[in-house]
Structures are given as structure tokens and as C-alpha cells.
Amino acid sequence: MNAAAVDGRKARFLAGLTESSAWARTEWWNWVFVFKTTLAALLAMLIAMRLQLDQPRTAMITVFVVMQPQTGLVLAKSLYRIAGTLAGTAASLVLVALFAQERELFILGLAAWIGLCTAGAAFYRNFKSYGFVLGGYTAAMIGLPAAMHPDAFFGIAATRLTEVALGILCAGVISDTILPRRLSHAITGNVRSRYTEFIRFVHGSLSGSAGRHELESMRQRLVGHVVSLEAIRTAAVLEDPEVRVRSSMLRRLNSEFMAVCTTFHSFRRLLVRLVRDASPAGEALTALYQSFDETLLEMANAAGGAEAARQTARRIAAFRLILPSRVAAIRSNLAGGLERRAAVELDTALELLDRFVREMHAYTKSYARLEENGPVVPTPDDVVFAVPNDPWLALLSGARAFFAVLAVGAFWIATAWPQGISAVMNAGIVSALFATAPEPSRSVDRMVFGFTCGFLTALVVKFLVVPSLDGCLLMAACIAPVLMAGALLTTRPNLAGIGTGGMIFFTYCLSPGYDMQFNPVDTVNEGIATIMGVAAAGIMFKNFLPPAGAWFRRRLTCQLRQQVVLACFEPHAGLSHRFESGAHDILHRMAVVKQARDGHGEHEFAWMFPVLEVGRAVIRLRQDADAIGLSHQLAGALREGINSTARFFERPSGRRLAAALAGVDKMLEAAAREAQPDSCTSRSRQVLRKILASLHLIRSTLMDEEITLAAISAAPSGGTPHAA
């Protein structure tokens, strides 16, 4: 054997090894999830059979609904699911007690309850929303069958509750103890990758090589990071005592990150303009910024560890020490050679750079502290991730669910359909379950397809295979492969709905139990009724104000702009964090809708930067204005200008834009007059300089051609909405 052949074999072997390790990284956790789901479902089934509960399938279906790849999500979901289940049971108890004899009234009451729960689900976010979904869903699941046998209601409700709780416990225990995939890993990953990504972004965008589109998509990714960290944090608090201790630090890190992103963007935009105008200020600033960039970049290569982050923090601190002298040098160099406008622009850019360096320092310090698991630093309580809720959106989702249940219920009563009860039940379940999905009609389509597949599989298994099996264990062995196939589908993002639907409906139709009923006619009728109920809910989703439709998107944009109005008028305490988190949450929802529509809807993001920048600048402005006593005249001009800006963002139009600009100009004039050297102390001159910088920032953002276009196309009476 010659050396070349050995080398070749070695290379092949190594290539195979790297390939399989890559596979293991991505696929390993998927397969772990598949096995855990199957195991939890079978465990729930066997325990339910052992306890002789009526419907082991309820426990199994609960497992499928609750199971998530990450542990904390299961525990958090379980907690809210139990609370939602209890609420749903109580509601169905009330409904049965009131309307057991009157089917029409019962359906009306049930539809109203499901509508209410759906509205609650759309109003709140994350797990609270999930609790509402389950409140509606359980009422449909328990109330309807119980209404047919009011005398046995208590027994039915107690068994269902037991089964649901059993499913939740099985899912929780299995996912928490067997090969757990901790959320704290996800948090570390999120925090770390975001940090390096941001540093790279800061470095890369200086050269101006990144286009506007790239910047936007980058910013959207960062927004996604922010919102997902907040979501994981809320879930992880329930899972991990360690995370609970650090939760306040995470909140603070998120807040600092949002601030530094916005400041950086403002600074960058200004810098690019100065460089493009070939002004001497641009050159000086670029040099200054480059030296800061070098400070940062040293560690971008060795990113990750706590030690590297701490070193960077120290380097930034050192840079902050020399920054004032360099700023003074630039000022004195350029003092004579600049006209007034350019001087203001330079001041603004310097102010922004100073702020950026300060915020970057704080962010790096927090990051280093988090990485090294150091002592916990208390965070002020007003750093709360505020989520703006939209009552109209919630009400409309509720109305949609209400009408879906009502329509199917009316059909059931009008046709005296024996299996109508399953149809109503599933219409209710699906309207509640998908109310919060970004593109529910597509999810429902997939679900219907999954249901059909599960239905056919269940028919085959139930009537051809199961009758020849003897004992629970054999049955478990027989349905395990089917469940595994379904669980594997759920790990693929595009097929997840099909997988979930398939597993749920397979179990529903198979209905394993202590004494099984083999009645093909009943099974087929039930299956058809269920699929029809789901399809009815899907039709409602498609035709009654679809959540990814134009109305909802306009509503989101409107809400985003509303954040600026909040920034203009809300009280100061914790305002900047409230504003940033609110805007980020809305941006994230917009990104989800955009993704659901395969990337269409780019123009909604035209408001992203204007809103973030103007909002932050207004908050700064108000804070600075409160810090010193202003003259009567300037205070009046400020109030007037802020009002006109708020009016523009409330309902943009060309006229209001002009008014806002005029207001800002007036403020600028008044502030400049006040800042005359002879009329004030040095401290108030410093603050006035900051005020001037904020005003200038607002002005330059409002002058941007993007916002003009957006204003014209957003105005309802603007004449030509598609002028662009």
C-alpha cells in the first residue's frame, strides 16, 4: 500500500468525521426531542390506562401540545396551562349550570367565552397569552361533551382535569430530567452572538460599504435578538434558579443594548453625511472614530470570554479619558473654518459619539459581568420590558373566534348533525390556538393536512393492527413509530404544523383506552366532523381581517409611530427604556409578519429608524430641558415644537411634516439664542449644547427623504399613495 492511498483514505475519513459532527450538532437535539416526546406521550398513556381514566388520549394530546425542545419552555407552558385549564373548567361549569337545557344559549355563551379568551390571548404576549388560549380551548373541550350529559358533568370535568394534569406532569418530568437542553445555554448563546455580531457590525459599517438594505436587515436581526432574549428570560426564570438570580442583569443588558444600537445608528448616519459632503469635520470625525474602532476590534477576534470583555471595557474606559481632549482639539482646529450649520452638525456628531462610547462602555461592562458569573449588581426597578398592547387588534381576533364558533354551532343545530359537537369543539380549539400565530390561515392549512394524514394512519392502525395486539405494552410499541414520525416532522420549521396536527389527530382517532371501542362508522364520522370544524375556523381566518393582511400591517405601523407620541408626553421615569422596548416589540411583530409573507412588506420598515431616532432624541431633549432652568421663551418653543412633532407622528402628512420642521427650527433658534456666550453659565451652556444636538438630530431625521416619502404614502388624503 503506497503512501498516497493511505493519505487519501485518511482525508476521506477526516472529511466523514467532520461531516458527521456537523450532522450531530444540528440533528442530535432534534432526535433527542423526538424520543423525549414519544416517551412522554407513551408514559402518559400507560399511566392513564393504569389509573383507568376514561380518555388516555387527552393526556397524550396534552403532551404534544405542551412539549417544546427547550426545558424551561415546557415548565412555563405547563404552569400557565394548568391555570388556563382551571379557568376553562370553571367557565364550562358556569355555562353548563346556566344553559344545560338550551343548546342555542349554550353555544352563544361558549362562543362568547372563546371570543373573550382569544381577545385576551391577542392582547397579552408570551405565556400569559398561552394561558388565555388554553382557557378557551379547555372550555370547548370540557363544556361541550359535558353539556350533553349535565348529570355527569362533575365526573367528566374532574377526569379531564386529571388527564390534562397527567399529560403536563409527564411532559415536564421527561423533558426536564432526560438530556435537558437548558435555556440558560440559549441565553448565553444569544448574548454572546449578539455581542460579537454587533461589534462586527460597528466595524463593518464604518467603511460605508454596507448598503441601506443590509443595515436594515442587520438591525432587524438585532431586534429579533432583543425580543427573543426577553422571551427566553421570562421562561428561564421559571426553569433555572441561576437565571432567576441574574434576571435583572439580563434586563439591564437588553436595555443597554437597545440604547447603544440606536445611538450608533444616529451617529453613523450623520457621519456618512458629513463624509459625503466632504466637509473637514467629516475627516476629523472619521479619524477619531477609527481610533475608537481599533480599541473595539482588538477583542472582536478573541470575543466570547469574560476576560476579553473585561479588557475591552478597560480599553474603552481609557479611550473615554482621552476623548475630551481630542474633541477639544478638533473643535479648536475647525472653529474658524465652519459655517454655523456645519458647526452644529459637528457638535451633534461629537455629542453622539460621546454618548455612543459611554453606552458601549456600560454595555461591555454588563456583558463582562454576566460572562464571569460575578456578583449580582442591583438594577433599578424601572427597567421593565414594556409591551404595547392593542385593544382593537385583540377585540377583532376575539370577534373572529366568536363568529367562527357561532357559525359552526348554528350549522350543527340547523342540520341536527349527530357529530356536530366535534365540529364545534374543534372550530373553537383552532380559533383559540392560532389566534396569535403570525399567519394563521397557513398554519390552519397545514394543520388540516396533518389532521387528514393522522386520520388515515389512525384508521389503518386502529382497524388492521391494534385488534391483533395483546396488552398495553405491545400497543405502545405499535404506535411509537407513528408518533416518532410526527415528532420528527415538528422539528422541521416548514412541516411543524403537519407534524403536530398528525400526532394530535392520530391519537384522537385511535383513542387508546382501558377498554377500546372499535366502531369504524363512528370513527370516520368523528374524523370528518373534526376536519370540517378545523376547516371552518381556517375559512374565518382567511376571510375575516387576516392577521397578515393590509389592515393589520397599517395598524402595526401606526402603533410604532405612536411610540414617538408616548416619548413626547409620558412622564420621565423609566421612559427611555419603555420607549425602546415598546418600539422593539412592535418591530419584531412587523418582522414576523414580513417573514410570514415571504419577505414582502419592506416599506413598513421605512418608519423604523425615524421612530427610534426621533423618539430617543425627544426623550433626551425633555430630560436635558428639565435639568436646567430654561427661559420662558425657550420653554414655550420647546413645548410647541414637541407638540408639532407628536402631531406629525400621530398622523403623518406633508402639511404636518412642514409644521413639525417649522417647530423644530423655532426651537433651534431659541436654543441658539439662549446659548449666546454672554447670557449663561458654563454648565447651562453645556446642557444647551446637548439640547441643540438633540434638536439637530430630530431635524436631520425629519429632513430625510425616506420619511417624506413615508409621510406622503401614509397620508389617507395624500392624493397619490403610490407616488414612489
Add this chain to the structure above:
Amino acid sequence: MPREFALLDALVPTLFLAFLASIACQAVLDRIMGACGVYRHVWHPSLFRLCIFVCIFCGCGLAIIR
């Protein structure tokens, strides 16, 4: 101790109460141990937590049966 008791005329097993009490007890213990950093020295924290819960619950159950 009675095995079952009547809550608004519905029979509820005493074990259920014991279950709820052990959940509360475990949650308190969990907080304390998390704050003290006990979990950093444990190989499998969630298994550890589950075992502690099982111990508490079994203790309560045995106390009821006796």
C-alpha cells in the same frame, strides 16, 4: 388522618392536598438553594430538584397513611 375529605360535598383525596403542599414547600426550598448557589455543585440540577420533590411528597404521603 382521613384518606379523603369533603370539599363542598365533593370527595377530595388528602394526598392531593399533600401534593400541593409539597409543591409549595419545594418552591421555597428551590428559591433558597438557588440563591445560595447549591445547584452549581450538583451534577444534574433538574434531577436533583425532582428527587427533592419526590422525597418531600413521599414523606407527606407516608405521614398521611400512618
